[in-house]
Amino acid sequence: MVNVLENKLCTPRKRPPHLAEKGLWNKPTCINNVETLANVAMIVEHGASWFRSVGTEKSPGTKIFSVVGSVERGGLIEVSLGLSLGEVTGKIAGAKDPKAVQIGGPSGVILPIKLSDLEVSFEGLDDVGGMIGSGGLVVISQTQCVVDTAFFLIDFSAKQSCKRCKVCRDGLSESVAILKGMTAGQGSEDDIEKLKYWANLSKTQAFCGLGRTAFNPITSSLMFFADEFKAHSEGRCPSLVCRSLVSYEIIFDRCQGERCCLLTCPGNAIRGSYGKPGHIVSRLCQKCGMCVTTCPYSAVKKISPAV
């Protein structure tokens, strides 16, 4: 930010010297977000013990989260630090059919909903390798794919990288390629090891915080959702999300042969005679899902075949 104000290339600075000593135009500079500055004003007005009356010993006060995803009540929420993940996502945000929570912004961890007792505080998240970060909180539903979500987040971070150091630049771009391949049915056995390799390297060797934290969605989801990664490396998407890994099938016993699906299929992929069960020619199927919604007998199912 300081570099931009000085009309320089937008890359991280080496520290020390810290900005508080030598910042904008080499003058001591204080850069904090609005939330922090707003707290300072309140602490000056009411005192430190008032601020500490909520929160935990190491994480006093409140935190604003931006809640999105599969929730009934999305938006900005301000909560006391130290509440449980379940209280924040369930009681306050009204999570719907949750599978996981991604917390801390694009560089945050992806945690399974079974960790609902986890304390939402700096130390609580630190225990699972996470961080509160920008306060982003995304509730991921059972119908969403964790590998696809990790791909989205890593792709975002890859675009944010200034590409100055090799581990961040190459690690992120290679991880994007790997995850893209996994979600497109081109995964291979050593994908998971390659992802771990870049994540470990960047965490310890990247020059700035972006590179050191950008792999958090990968490391956490590999830890908690290893089965989903394994399935993708074998060409399956258990959540039936990744388009290349799903197909459609007519259930023989349920199909009444009324042919409504034939009329709406954009790929002319459904074959059958009136009154008899039809079948789908997979090479013509465009995977639009129209047949599933059209069929009045729920006779079409979406599958991700086992290899």
Ligand code: SF4
């Ligand atoms: S870690 Fe990434 S964002 Fe940070 S300096 Fe290196 S390349 Fe740039």
Ligand code: SF4
């Ligand atoms: S709409 Fe349903 S019942 Fe009718 S032919 Fe298609 S799959 Fe069979």
Ligand code: SF4
């Ligand atoms: S998914 Fe779409 S393209 Fe494929 S069979 Fe159904 S309607 Fe046709």
